[in-house]
Each structure stands twice: as structure tokens, then as C-alpha cells.
Amino acid sequence: MVDSCDVIVVGAGVVGATTAYELARRGARVAVLDRAPDVGGGCSYANAGVIAASHVGPLATPALVAEGAHQVFTNPPAVRVNPQPSLVPWMARLMSSARSRRVSIATARLQELAHRSAAQHRAYADAGLSDTYRETGALEIYVTDEGPAGAISDEEAHRLVPALGQVRSAYWQIDEAVVESRSYVRSMLTAAGNAGAEVRFGTPVERVVVDAGRVRGVQVGGELVTAENVVLATGLDTPALAGAAGLRIPLRGGRGYVIDLDADNAPTIPVRFKERRMVVSPMPGRLRVCGLMEFGAEGRPLDQRRADAMVQVVTDALPGVRINGVLDTWAGERPCAADGVPVIGASSAAPGVTVAAGHGMWGLVLAPVTAEMVATGLLEGAPTLHDPLLTPNRFGGVRGHVAA
Template structure:
């Protein structure tokens, strides 16, 4: 799959993809499948070096929503006061302008339009995930369903809420809870195996994959991007795709493209699997904690923190997630810890991803800013990018996902989420 051998000092290809997370790997696979000569580079030493791996390992299309919503404005102060806090804003003056833009974007109308469109993309992307599994290219995708649980009865009455007794009949590992809901159309998917499968397939189709190679500079000629300089190697290409999470913003800035991405740090703690493991994912709604059973471990994931992305990981935050999870799944309390992880989910100030070709910078595409939904949306993102580059087809979603939408002209920015 991935090469560690020296790459020629000057390498000529059709496309360079920067970033080997779930999105970049999926784009590389789709381009290679269409016969494109593609090189993928990533600064990490191997699979598992970026934020794609601090995820809940769930494909749950009905839960995909924009980050900027009225619910965020209502619930964030409450979530900040919880113990442990599900939302945290670290003291950092540089985040204030971004946070202000996020709140300004959280209007009912914008949130409704963005939510509808993201839901459609998520449903289509889930269909594509299932097709990959049918082809044998996604070996850990499993349809499991999932359960939402509430430690206290929700204030709003909901027809789908079940009693604890009915929930326990579905998931025997549960401790008493006030209420919950069962969702059947959900899947689990382990991200490392998914990325490896995509890169293996891409390599079989002629793609070159280089880990331990950092993109240092976008190369331009007459205002067009013509390649990437990467640690003594020049990768010349007809098109460059930035799928490097927060690193995409730094590279885009070199050619005058503004991508105001900030990290929403998420924490993961993996514990050993055993008889205590649930049969399906369990979401603890008040605390925004997700517990997901995988083949060899149980993953506990949650929290979103904004602030200085360079600050070190706080191991106590991961341990706190395990404590919350054990209130609902008591068997986890004594489970041995396998790993702790934190990753910066790249988030935009209007709460929706950046997907598409730039019209301001020729030969440059961006696939970043997916926040918590990179795994779910990876296949549809890859299809949109591939069709734009190979078939010259601009998707209907182009305007509201465009990488050019942060060009400083408010009218254009708002027009991107107007009805079509």
C-alpha cells in the first residue's frame, strides 16, 4: 500500500492529494478508480496520524447536522457547565472572531437549509459506504443499529422514546436510565481499517501513497496551482486537492485562499472488549458521549473543545468520558485501557464542510472542514471532488460548500445557503 521508498525529486502526475485521513484516502481511491495518475502524501509516519481517528466509529446519517444551529446557542452554556463539560472554550483571543461568525451563522433559516442539504448528502454517502462493503472494500462496516439514552427524562415528549425495560431488552448491558430511543439504520466502521482498504485499492489501481512526506508549499505559475513542494521533492500536477484537515488552511493561504478552519478537539479512550461490551453503539445524550463496540475494543468518544490547537492533550478528559460511560454501561468501569487519543476536528465558522473546486485559484480543490462528520461524508465528498475534476461536473451543492465562500463579501456568503 504505502511507499516508504524515495520518490523521484521531480514527479509528474495528474493529481496530488494532500492528507491521508478518511476523506483524502477516499478521494485517492476514487480518482485512481477513474484512471487518474494520483499521488497521495501525508506528513504522518503511517495510517492513524490525524483527526480521522478520534471519531466514534459510527455511520449514522440521520444525526449529521451543521455545527452552527440555534440548538448550539441554547445548549452550549449548559454543556459547558456539565461535569465533565461536553463543550469547552479555552481562553484564546484568536478564537473570538471565528466563534462570533459561528454564532452569527446559527440562525433558524440557515440551520434548516444546511441541515436539509447535509442530510441528503449523508444519506447518499451512507448508500455509497454500503456499496463499498458489498464490493469487499470496507471490511469492518457492520449494520448494528444504535441506542440513545437519557439519564433524565427529556423535557419534550417524543413518540419514539422507550422505557428502560424495553431498552434493556434490546441492549442487556445497560444500567437503569430514564428513557431512550432505538435507531435501526446505523452502522459501525473502524476508521483505520477503512483508510487501509481505500489506500490498498488505490495502490492496486496505480496510485502512489507516501507517508512521512509533508507538503511545504503549493507551487504556482501565472496564478495557477501547478504542484506541491514536499521535503525536497517537486510533485507537478494538473490538480491539487487539499484534504489535510487544519493543515489545508495553511496551504490554501499561500495562494490567497481563505479557509477559516479551527479545531474542535474530540477525545477517545479505547478499552478492552469483553462480556461487558454493548452489542451496539450507545449515545449518552446529556453528556454527548458515544460508546461503540468494535472487533477488539470498545471506543468511548466525546467532548468538543475550541481554543489553542497546539495545547497538549489532557488525559483526564479521556478518563472522564470513561467515567460517564460506566454510569450507563457498568461493565466498562474495570475494563483495561488500550489507548487514549485526541484529535482536532476541522470546523468552519458556518458549520458546514468545504468541498469543491476553487474558482478563485485555478487547479485547486478543497475537501476539509467536515467537523464530526468526516467518516460519514467521505464517500460522497470523494465522488463530488472526482466528478468535478474528471468529468468537469459542478455539483448542485457547489455554492454553499465552495472553498471560495470566505472571500470577505457577506452577500455572496449568505447567498450560498439561499434556496435553490
């Protein structure tokens, strides 16, 4: 294993893999370290795979807060909070971040980044780096509520998705695409390797090593791997690793569910169930059902009743789909920051530490632009790692931190 490099990327999910590629293709000596045994051990595998730039925004909004009470009476509830004392400060900050002016600013910035990122996804596909990418568009449906103005006709909706049942209103979103996320990660890591990066799975990073106020590398198996820069793209492992560098990153897991179905007559485009905050998307050999957001459930077993209720939603809304069986069911934590916005930027507590985490459900969509921000910031001196909205410094430092 390499004992010295320019940049260590910790985490080989969608964000880490893309970041490694963008760094390596610019000439940096890169090592990618991940504790998982292979590609796609977490959220980077289990997501809808829909590149929907127009839907990207902060997690907490006034509409979501208002919707919370209504969701108690739906089955399954799209958003659920399991009360636990440790969640209270995090949830309080999330709710306080739902102020209209802040949400407006955050939405505009994230929309800008998301559309740049969607364009980069297309560019990767054009370059042969993302062979499951397909520009499909998507159908949005309201089953019980009337949606906003601009609905397409029932005839047009059923032409797009013949399996569709009766709905109140439907909307065509032309600018969406689908990519199978595990193949995307593998392609990015292969491209990074071809550009000179070293990729190591089964390699847990024990801590970030800081000396004299600057990062020196990471500790792996009791040994120091030196680097001038360390990028933390490690999802919910980020707070612990960042804490060793004196940086506080308050992330919690927003649990989402993914069910892969063996189905006939399945839609060939994504279908989004707006009231339920669910989406079905066509994947090679399967129909994927994704959705829900549950806080305070980290480490709990999968709730089979919630998974079954999601399948029932699909059955009711798409009666023309014949479900032959369930291929896979997954529940896992999407890393969400306490103010509902991704954490992308350089640490002032420990120069040389960069964070690229907390993307929530938008990791796949925002991976290319995140990678570009990190690469140009570290290698070209661009100001991309000092965005006040995204900076990891916005949460303050860790009290009592002692550099090693």
C-alpha cells in the same frame, strides 16, 4: 517518487484516501502525499466509527448556542470554549451562522449528502473494500432528561444493551453502522494503489505552487511535483497550504476525546449519551468512548480529568460493563470551518486547487460522498465543486498573496 501526475491528493486520512480511490478508479493518475509515517495519525484514527447519517448537520445551531450555558454545569462539559483572542473572530462567525433559516438550509443539504454517503459505505462493504463495516443500529439514551416522543420500552432497551442501567428514556436508531476507521483508510489506500495511485507517507508538502494564476503542483523536499489539479484534504494544515494559493480557509480545531477500554460485557451496538454528546461504540478488541467538543485548546496537553469523567459517565450509565483497563487515550483536533459547514469545492483564486476539508466530526460519514463530488467534478465536469453552501470561495481570498 512520481514527478508528474493528473491529481495530487494532499492528505491520506478518511477523506483523502477515499478521494484518491474514486479518482484512480476513474482512470486518473493520482499521487497521495501525507506527512504522517503511516495510516491513522490523527482524526481518521480517533473517532467513533459510527455511520450515523441522520445526525449529520451544521456545527452551529440555535439549540447548541442555547445549550452552551447549561453545559458549564455538567461534568465533563460536552462543549467548552477556552477564551483566547485569536478565537474570537472565528467563534463570532460560527455563532452568527446559527440563524434558523441558514441552519435549515444547511441541514437539508448535509442530510442529503450524508444519506448518499451512507449508501456508498454499504456499497464499499459489499465490494469487499471495508471489511469491518457492520450494520448495527444504535441505542440513544437520556440519563437525566426526558427525550422527545417515541421512546422504546425499558425492556426493549435492556434487551438491546443488557449492560444498561436506569435511564429516563431510550430510542432505537435502526439505520446506523459501525466501521473501524483505520482499517477503512488502509483499505481505501490499497484499493487506490491497485487502481494505479501512488501513496507516499512521510512526505510533507511544503506548499502549493501557483504560477500565472493556476496551480502547477506542490513543493516536496524543495522539488516540484507537477499536476493539473491539487486536492487539499489535510485537516488543520489546509489553511496554510490554501493560503499559498491565495485562498482563505478559516479552520479551527474542535478538540474531541477518545478512550479505548478493555471491557467485558460491552455493548455490541453503539450507545449514544444524548445529554453528554458522547457515544460508545464496539471496536475489534475494545470498547471506544468518544465525545466532547472543546475550542481554543489546540496544542494543549490532554486533560486527564476530562478523560476520566468520560469513563465515569460510561460506568454510571452502563453498570453491567466491567472495565479491565484503559488501552489508549487520545485528544485531538477535528477541523471545523468558521460557519460550521464542510469546505468542499474548487478555488476561484487558483484554478486547479480543490479543497475537501473542515468536516468536523463528520469526516468518516461524509468521506464517500465528498470523494465522489471531487472525482466527478474534476474528471467529468459535474457541477459538484461549485455548491454555494460548501464552496471554499465563500471565505474570500488572502490579502497580499503573491503567486510563485
